Amino acid sequence: MDTAWAGSEVLADRAAQLDPDRLGEVVRVISVGRRVDVYGVAVSGLVAAETSQKPLRIRLALDHQNGSQLVMK
Structure with missing residues (x-):
């Protein structure tokens, strides 16, 4: 199976599951928030770190x- 094709199929599947009204509400809340925190544990911690860089x-x-920082607080 072609990896690019499989990836685009996954994206199309996820897009079909999105509720545009709900997504708009999420965007609105994030855009007016004074502070946005993203949390993750293990591999999700890496995703949280990457996600926090994109909106810059x-x-x-x-x-x-990440998980280790959460345990220490």
């Missing part, structure tokens, strides 16, 4: 916490 392109600062 639109001048929105996010902070991330």
Whole structure:
């Protein structure tokens, strides 16, 4: 199976599951928030770290916490 094709199939499947109204509400809440934290544990912690960097392109600062930081608090 072609990896690119399989990846696009997964994206199309996820997009079909999205509720546009709910997604719009999420975008609205994040855009007016004074602070947005992203949490993750183990591999999800890496995803949280990466996710927190993406909005910098639109001048929105996010902070991330991984599992070990959560345990220490």
